[in-house]
Amino acid sequence: MEEAAEPEPAPEPEPVEEPQDEAAPEEATTEIVTEAEEPSGAVEVASRPRPRPSRPAPQAEEPEAEESEVAAAEPVEDEPIEEAAEAEEAESEEPAEEVAEAEPTEEAVEEEVVAEAEEAEPVEEASADTASVDDALAAALADSGAGEAAEADPGPPMTGAEQDAFRVAVQQCWVVDPGSQAGRVSVTVAFQLSRDGRVAGDVELLTHNADSGEAANSAYESARRAILRCQGDGFPLPAEKYEQWRMVEMTFDPTQMAIR
Numbered sequence: 108m109e110e111a112a113e114p115e116p117a118p119e120p121e122p123v124e125e126p127q128d129e130a131a132p133e134e135a136t137t138e139i140v141t142e143a144e145e146p147s148g149a150v151e152v153a154s155r156p157r158p159r160p161s162r163p164a165p166q167a168e169e170p171e172a173e174e175s176e177v178a179a180a181e182p183v184e185d186e187p188i189e190e191a192a193e194a195e196e197a198e199s200e201e202p203a204e205e206v207a208e209a210e211p212t213e214e215a216v217e218e219e220v221v222a223e224a225e226e227a228e229p230v231e232e233a234s235a236d237t238a239s240v241d242d243a244l245a246a247a248l249a250d251s252g253a254g255e256a257a258e259a260d261p262g263p264p265m266t267g268a269e270q271d272a273f274r275v276a277v278q279q280c281w282v283v284d285p286g287s288q289a290g291r292v293s294v295t296v297a298f299q300l301s302r303d304g305r306v307a308g309d310v311e312l313l314t315h316n317a318d319s320g321e322a323a324n325s326a327y328e329s330a331r332r333a334i335l336r337c338q339g340d341g342f343p344l345p346a347e348k349y350e351q352w353r354m355v356e357m358t359f360d361p362t363q364m365a366i367r
Contacts, residue, residue: 265351269344273352276342281333283361289325292317293360296330302349304341310334313356330359 284290294317298310310331317323334357344352 262348262350265345265348269348273342273344274357277333277337277357280337281359282329285361287325288317288319288322289329290361292322292326293358293362294323294326294330295356295358296327296334297354297356298334299354300342300344300352302346304344305338306334326359326361330357333359 292315294315295313296310297313299307301307312323312327315323315326317326
């Protein structure tokens with residue numbers, strides 16, 4: 108007898124796990140199997156809940172859209188990386204620039220030191236020049252002081268005999284006209300003598316007692332002629348007493364026939 112072959116039962120297909128929607132709430136995590144995904148003759152697993160009609164199937168494709176958005180957003184992440192790389196390069200270049208800037212600073216310091224030294228040299232030279240000038244002035248003042256001291260020392264005064272000899276020498280040349288107005292006029296004159304006893308400059312009229320200018324002038328001219336005539340090669344005066352007789356004031360009084 109031929110036994111009829113019993114058909115072997117078809118193996119149950121393994122349930123296909125659908126990707127879960129990350130944005131869906133926990134109650135929507137039940138897998139949904141569409142008719143296209145179920146193999147023909149497959150038996151639905153009793154433990155799988157029935158699909159909810161309110162959740163349409165196309166929403167299961169949302170993760171793909173998110174993946175595409177993520178994929179599209181990924182190139183944007185390259186920019187921060189490039190910016191970070193540029194920032195690192197800039198940071199690596201900054202120390203070099205700072206070092207380069209530090210070197211001129213040292214050079215500037217050296218230049219300042221040299222400039223200060225150069226400025227100090229003229230100051231020292233000026234100080235030395237000032238000191239030399241001060242020394243020269245001090246020496247000149249000392250010399251002038253010594254000269255003034257020497258000039259200030261007139262030496263011993265003239266004796267009465269020396270004064271009388273000088274007066275007599277001038278009186279010998281003095282001529283007075285008793286009948287004229289000048290014969291009664293007294294005049295005082297001043298003149299300077301050099302070291303050789305001669306008149307240096309002119310004879311000046313200081314005072315007179317005449318009633319008129321003509322009489323005063325006549326008396327003055329008479330005294331002036333007497334001095335110039337009698338000086339000769341120089342009045343006989345002691346040279347060591349030059350400061351005593353260098354400046355002379357002499358009064359011509361015809362009433363007394365005397366020279367004072």
